Amino acid sequence: MNESREIHVVIADDHPVVRLGIRMMLEMGEGIQLVGEAVDGESVLQLVEERQPDVVLMDLRMPKMDGLEALKRLHTAWPRVAVIMLTTYNEDDLMISSLRAGARGYLLKDADLSVVLHTIHAAARGEMLMQPEMMERILTRAERTLSPPVASKSHRLSLTARERDILAAVARGERSKEIAVRFVVTERTVNAHLASIYAKLGVDSRAAAVAVALEQGLLSFEE
Known part of the structure; x- marks a missing residue:
């Protein structure tokens, strides 16, 4: 993307507190503009079509359509949009599937400001970026279940x-x-x-x- 313009971000999460926390973080970040919020998997697809964001921060578990299915459809229709999945520590099962479906990486919902902003900027540049503890968990699970x-x-x-x-x-x-x-x-x-x-x-x-x-x-x- 053009480094001279702001990174347009959409949040998709059905929990108001989570959206509020991320919104406040984005307001403190330079070069980032929040262009919309979605509360379920169906609405995020419509929002992406309307707003054409650079990055989507999306919950794995949402009503109407879960994050994994929304990710698959989003990646097919708008492959240039970088999707970062929002996750908790008890969702290891979906991590590898989401990466394979096109997710750029993961963010823990309790990640601090610097991690959130760094991940968004990296995703907008086309990079894959995951917190070390997240990759360690995925590797551990993969080794255990192979x-x-x-x-x-x-x-x-x-x-x-x-x-x-x-x-x-x-x-x-x-x-x-x-x-x-x-x-x-x-x-x-x-x-x-x-x-x-x-x-x-x-x-x-x-x-x-x-x-x-x-x-x-x-x-x-x-x-």
């Missing part, structure tokens, strides 16, 4: 060692420039590796690549 056939050696060999390293860096929220510095290569090389990863996993985004890799046991806590 079935032996999915986590088999043959699946692990579908990505090269360097591709797995780069994907792990992506899962930590690192940008291509940061990954290039880490592995002493050019950004063009990093992007070539990402293109190869996307092709092998059958995905079209960093978030979806991380989700599929988690499901297939390709990511772990090992550096």
